[in-house]
Amino acid sequence: MAGTIASALVTGGAGFIGSHLVDALAASGCRVTVLDDLSTGSRANLEAAAGRVRLVQADLRDPAALADAVAGCEVVFHLAAVVSVPRTIADPLGSAAVNETGSLQLLEAARAARVRRVVFASSSAVYGDEPSLPKREQMPPKPLSPYAVQKLAVEHYLKVYNDLFGLEAAALRFFNVFGPRQDPSSAYSGVISIFMARALDGMPPLIHGDGSQTRDFVYVGDVVAALIAAATAAAAAGRVFNVGTGGAVSIRRLWAEVARLAGAACTPRFGPRRAGDVPHSVAAVAAAAEGLNFSPRVGFEQGLALTLGWFKENRKGP
Numbered sequence: 001m002a003g004t005i006a007s008a009l010v011t012g013g014a015g016f017i018g019s020h021l022v023d024a025l026a027a028s029g030c031r032v033t034v035l036d037d038l039s040t041g042s043r044a045n046l047e048a049a050a051g052r053v054r055l056v057q058a059d060l061r062d063p064a065a066l067a068d069a070v071a072g073c074e075v076v077f078h079l080a081a082v083v084s085v086p087r088t089i090a091d092p093l094g095s096a097a098v099n100e101t102g103s104l105q106l107l108e109a110a111r112a113a114r115v116r117r118v119v120f121a122s123s124s125a126v127y128g129d130e131p132s133l134p135k136r137e138q139m140p141p142k143p144l145s146p147y148a149v150q151k152l153a154v155e156h157y158l159k160v161y162n163d164l165f166g167l168e169a170a171a172l173r174f175f176n177v178f179g180p181r182q183d184p185s186s187a188y189s190g191v192i193s194i195f196m197a198r199a200l201d202g203m204p205p206l207i208h209g210d211g212s213q214t215r216d217f218v219y220v221g222d223v224v225a226a227l228i229a230a231a232t233a234a235a236a237a238g239r240v241f242n243v244g245t246g247g248a249v250s251i252r253r254l255w256a257e258v259a260r261l262a263g264a265a266c267t268p269r270f271g272p273r274r275a276g277d278v279p280h281s282v283a284a285v286a287a288a289a290e291g292l293n294f295s296p297r298v299g300f301e302q303g304l305a306l307t308l309g310w311f312k313e314n315r316k317g318p
């Protein structure tokens, strides 16, 4: 389906998820522009697509750079963000300037440039500690951090731009995304990349709480498929979709699988539960199946093996 997108802007395209999307779009013959300030992303992530992508190295809040990047694009994929929840708690104003105002500036630039559709990377964080499972898109959101509030605010702006201005817009609530290029060196990176780095270094991981908490881990290649479907499916405009697998994996089981695949024998250390940690999170997947014709193809163990293979080749050591 990517072949039907002639030109696209990917904000945050030098990041973990964005760079996989860039690879898929470029491979399909799409003309791709990336807008990224390289704050958490890197040029190395764009190596596979080198020569086929235009990189605008700029901040999302720079209107001139936005206008330049969005010119001539049919679709905008908006993934650039302050992605660390703790950073948004430490700096609500600074993070809102990027995640909220920056997103609004992008919508204005897209409207001015007559972009057909904007697809936004939202998050399962908008559900907060709402206890019912699985998380359905119609549930009242309960954001527990500035990050989640900022994602939710942008979802609302998208709907308003969709309805008021005819700028087609879809939001995808990613659950726990994992795969190659996820950076384990940041304290805020995904648990899988941290566990893999520990396992390969033969070090025990630290599990917060007793490890019975569960997450819905979705492979990055499947997230890319959902993003492209959200840009092309007629029924997606004006809607919000979960992107997960519908399966729950406990943190204990995750470590057991990673340790088995990596041949690591260390026993985890257990620390106090993290404040605000949601006990269980799993996506309802019916809306994405119906509206995007999306269902994940990469099984959990297969995704782990692919990710571990990449880590073995690319890790920088302990």
Ligand SMILES: NC(=O)c1ccc[n+]([C@@H]2O[C@H](COP(=O)([O-])OP(=O)(O)OC[C@H]3O[C@@H](n4cnc5c(N)ncnc54)[C@H](O)[C@@H]3O)[C@@H](O)[C@H]2O)c1
Residues within 6 Å of the ligand: 011, 012, 013, 014, 015, 016, 017, 018, 035, 036, 037, 038, 039, 040, 041, 042, 058, 059, 060, 061, 078, 079, 080, 081, 082, 083, 098, 102, 121, 122, 123, 124, 173, 174, 175, 176, 177, 178, 190
């Ligand atoms: N990884 C996950 O599990 C997950 C889950 C839910 C939602 N998301 C969302 O998906 C998107 C991509 O996340 P990721 O995991 O690939 O993170 P990432 O940090 O690898 O990617 C974010 C990219 O945005 C860029 N960026 C940050 N601030 C910018 C700014 N002011 N101007 C221009 N570029 C800027 C960074 O340099 C980076 O390349 C984010 O919006 C994130 O909130 C990710």
